[in-house]
Amino acid sequence: MLATLILFACATSDPDTSPGDTFAEGSIWDAFSENVTVYADGDDMVLESNGYPDHTTPYWGPDHELYVEPTVTTTERMTPGYIERFVGTYTLTVPANPEKASNSSTTSLGPIGFAVSGSMIYNDREGGNEPIDNAAPGLDYTGAHTGPTSYHYHIETKAWSEDDDALIGVIADGFFLYGRKCQSTGGYPDDLDESAGHTATTQYNADPIYHYHIANEAYLDQYYLLFSGDYQGTPAAIQ
Ligand SMILES: [Zn+2]
Numbered sequence: 001m002l003a004t005l006i007l008f009a010c011a012t013s014d015p016d017t018s019p020g021d022t023f024a025e026g027s028i029w030d031a032f033s034e035n036v037t038v039y040a041d042g043d044d045m046v047l048e049s050n051g052y053p054d055h056t057t058p059y060w061g062p063d064h065e066l067y068v069e070p071t072v073t074t075t076e077r078m079t080p081g082y083i084e085r086f087v088g089t090y091t092l093t094v095p096a097n098p099e100k101a102s103n104s105s106t107t108s109l110g111p112i113g114f115a116v117s118g119s120m121i122y123n124d125r126e127g128g129n130e131p132i133d134n135a136a137p138g139l140d141y142t143g144a145h146t147g148p149t150s151y152h153y154h155i156e157t158k159a160w161s162e163d164d165d166a167l168i169g170v171i172a173d174g175f176f177l178y179g180r181k182c183q184s185t186g187g188y189p190d191d192l193d194e195s196a197g198h199t200a201t202t203q204y205n206a207d208p209i210y211h212y213h214i215a216n217e218a219y220l221d222q223y224y225l226l227f228s229g230d231y232q233g234t235p236a237a238i239q
């Protein structure tokens with residue numbers, strides 16, 4: 001951890017260094033795709049993305065090189081609008097060393113985290129604050145769809161994680177989200193709190209650190225929700 005922090009400090013003192021290239025191989029920030037720019041700003045980390053994912057999906061328009069035919073959904077059931085329609089700029093500033101807040105807080109609609117792919121993480125709700133049940137058939141193979149402002153994930157991101165311990169992204173309170181398994185034991189963690197979080201080592205942290213997991217509880221018998229909350233830290237707005 002110390003070595004990583006020193007690298008952060010060096011990175012900020014060199015304005016000519018591309019922010020996306022400043023992290024040592026193996027650093028957790030290096031796990032984010034080229035679609036995400038990450039840089040240190042004092043005690044904070046700043047993430048910027050245009051919201052595009054770095055993987056295939058039917059939500060790319062048919063002319064895009066990463067377009068694939070829908071498999072678990074159909075064109076008829078997909079939400080309207082291909083990814084290119086939702087180009088934007090998303091920025092999240094989180095503490096480099098987040099701490100738990102004295103009180104947890106509920107998530108709301110809209111982006112609640114940055115996935116390593118470059119796209120946004122949403123909670124278990126859709127517009128109107130309804131559960132995702134009705135929208136679920138329109139989700140692609142990696143648990144995502146478009147609207148209202150970006151391509152975003154609700155359930156397990158199978159493009160890069162399925163029943164494993166992969167890093168999914170960072171939640172808006174600065175704590176990281178991992179797949180259903182924990183690298184500390186190799187299995188499903190059995191000590192998760194109400195936010196599916198716990199303190200343990202990870203593939204990126206030799207010392208135990210608080211992090212979230214995708215809860216290993218099937219939703220509608222087949223889905224694994226990414227993050228239902230509450231935030232255990234202090235969330236920042238994603239703008
Ligand atoms: Zn949605």
Ligand SMILES: [Zn+2]
Pocket residue numbers: 178181182183184189198200201211213
């Ligand atoms: Zn864990």
